[in-house]
Amino acid sequence: MISNWPVAGIAADMLQRTLQTGRLAHAYLFLGPEGAGMLETAVYFAKGILCEQKEGKSPCGECIHCRRVDSGNHPDLVFLEPAGQSIKIQQIRDIQKSFSLKAMESSYKVYVLTRADLLTPEASNALLKFLEEPATPVVAILLANRKASLLPTVISRCQIMPFHRVSAGSVQEALQNEGLSAENARLLSHVKESIDSARKFSEHEKFAEILNLVVQLSEEVKSSRGNPLFLIQDKISKPGWANDEVESFLDCLAWWYRDLLNMTLQLQDRIVYHNQISRVQSQAASYRSDRLVHMVEIVLSAKKRLQSHANQQLVLEQMVLQLQGESS
């Protein structure tokens, strides 16, 4: 019955039931991480509201309304995108004005705020009254990543639909179906947030190199004889890696130390570097668990500094020195 929804889950269940019972609220807030299929669900839900065929309860996909939604030119479905950096008060005023008129073709009008977290404070406040008591039958769908970026007064006027990150297990499965090895798929599904970014990373030319470098660097850091600074210089600074490549590298490195931690705590089933399990085991033997916690945090803070445009080489070198300090 609900198989047609873009993403199955509690939100799809609830929206389906809403369509069936006709208990349509006037404002919905879709909350969830990127890549959880919120926009697709919003479009499908809008289709369900606008669809002519009221008996089937879910969009038929054949009537004129459904087809026009699909082709993106239904007059009663409006997408409000940020104009530049944010959604501005004028956009809200415009939509209030156009929505004060009756729907053209169907009984409802639907508007979708694709990035509700980008509303300016003025725009959110201007939205409040309209959100709570619209003059005409209107359904608002707001999409946002997290609650904190919205006004509490906005949130309290909406029904919240939680969207969940696609679980690591199913991402792994999907990647495996695309021909990746089980080990790599497992690693990618954990290190990257969504299936899209995982896929992109797996196709990246430096993917294999990054994984090798993680192992190499951690070995050098552990055995105090090698020179990890030289490795960084040789493999990253000289070829001139882009910042996002270095960030991916740091992500992988952080997960590597997390694996070591899980190994010291005998949580083997949580380890993501499956193909390196013997290395993980031998490295884990030389660290205490609180050290490893600190090392993960060192790597993460290096990534944070990198994101705030610190000098790449300095950040990496400082990180390596700190890691070595932890391991001695």
Add this chain to the structure above:
Amino acid sequence: MSYIALYREWRPQSFAEMVGQEHVTRTLQNALRNQRLAHAYLFSGPRGTGKTSAAKILSKTINCENGPTNEPCNECAACRGITQGSIMDVVEIDAASNRGVDEIRDLREQVKYAPTEVRYKVYIVDEVHMLTTEAFNALLKTLEEPPRHVVFILATTEPHKLPATIISRCQRFDFRRISGRQIVERLQHIANEKQIEAEEDALWLIARSAEGGMRDALSIFDQVISFGGHKVSVDSIVSLIGGLRADTLASLARSIAEHDVQQVLHATGNLIEDGKDAGQILHDLTLYFRDLLMYKTVPSLEEIQDRIQYDKSFPQVADLFSPSQLIAMIEQMTETAQEMKWHNQVRLLLEMLLVRLANTQAADVQALWKRLEELERKVETGVNRHHRQSEPTGVPQSNREDAQENRVGMKNNKEEQPTPSDAIPASGSRQQEPVSASVSASASAGMGSETASPGRSLGKLLNNPNLDLFEKITSGWSQILDQVKRRKITAQAWLLDGEAVAVDSGNVIVAFKNQIHRDTVMKAIHKSVIDEVLSEFLEQPAGLVAILQTEWKQYKQQGAAELASTVDNDLVDEVISIFGREIVDIED
């Protein structure tokens, strides 16, 4: 449309229906009864506490055809018209959309005209904090002295954004957050009316996540009804809010208290695999620990009592922690929550935090406290002892007996250590161990050994004081300090407090005021540096011997005072012989 949201359907229509704002409704009703209607009101308070509802009820009450009254009848044409929004004289203005000075000028134009259908013209200005500065100022005169037939009601969630000149012209009413109990009662009432089966625990959960907003609570309630039909259960709410169950939180807190890192990581891993958001887990956990802290410090708090209502294991979990632990943990949690805003590796951050929480706690704070107290006590008694040593004359009888005992102890010591020169060997880094051993021995043993050892060892050391070297040292002391500073700045810092008092065959004796200074310079890391510098300076092997100034004074009183005034070597020899005799005298 046939269906409207619960919170609009159940918007209170009379003062009696308003929940949790008795202090507002009673004042307003009394004012109405006494015909003391103000011309401007300011309603402020958090979202969903009834500001707009109260404004509408007030405008109905003063315009009700069955009035003047203190409760609207909701039956006459005026009341019904206002509820439907069809009476032109009651204007609800969205100040957030109409925030400019032009809109306010329009409003001023219209204020002049008398009402057409009802007794009063009422302007409800909602979200008034969004007006621009110019608009506020344009409103001032009208707000202060409006025509007799006009009432302004301003409503806002952020009263601090209003200019003081606006606030001072209004009667201000602060709406409170609605307590959990009141929300639950209201929800129960609605559930009964709508014939919906609702578990009480589930309603508490709703009230909790609504955080004092009735509209939030009704939104969630509405959603649960449309999802779960005519049954409201804990599980359906948990899956809806995406939060954690109270028992999950309790078991997580237990694992942390038991330092069971494995279990903590295992449990969080499972939660995340189930699709819970790491940020949400942290948020719930922080709130839970905050409640634990509240329970420990102010157990009589109403909301804490409410929590115990639906979370029976709560007090047991609270017993596992101390308030100081909880504060430290909550601080770490909020720090991580802050970090999460900048990172996309939220899962890693959460896991690391939890490992740290379970680990740091392993160093039990209580045990640390105990050790600290013990140390303090030791330090205190140690200090007392020194005081006593520095005033050997004129002491009470009991102390003199102590001194007597000292001598006995000294004798014993001498018998135990037949070669006293071992206590402070001439030089070299090996010297550290025996000294520290004697220090610890003196700290733990009774009164005896402490006074005995310096006298004895000093006597042994100062067999042959070298005045030339001593003068060289005192005159070049600042150079020595400089040299030490260049090699190891901490060593210099510790040495700074000392004063060279004597030199004897490679032993440079330095007196310190504080025990801690004396002990620290004698540590191998500092001493090796200082010894090196001294050796270079004196151009012969030399070693540092640190003593306390009190020890030095005592030693001088024992007959070595002449040492300082000695001018030539013959005299020194004489003094040494005297000094040696003295020692023999004491021992006998």
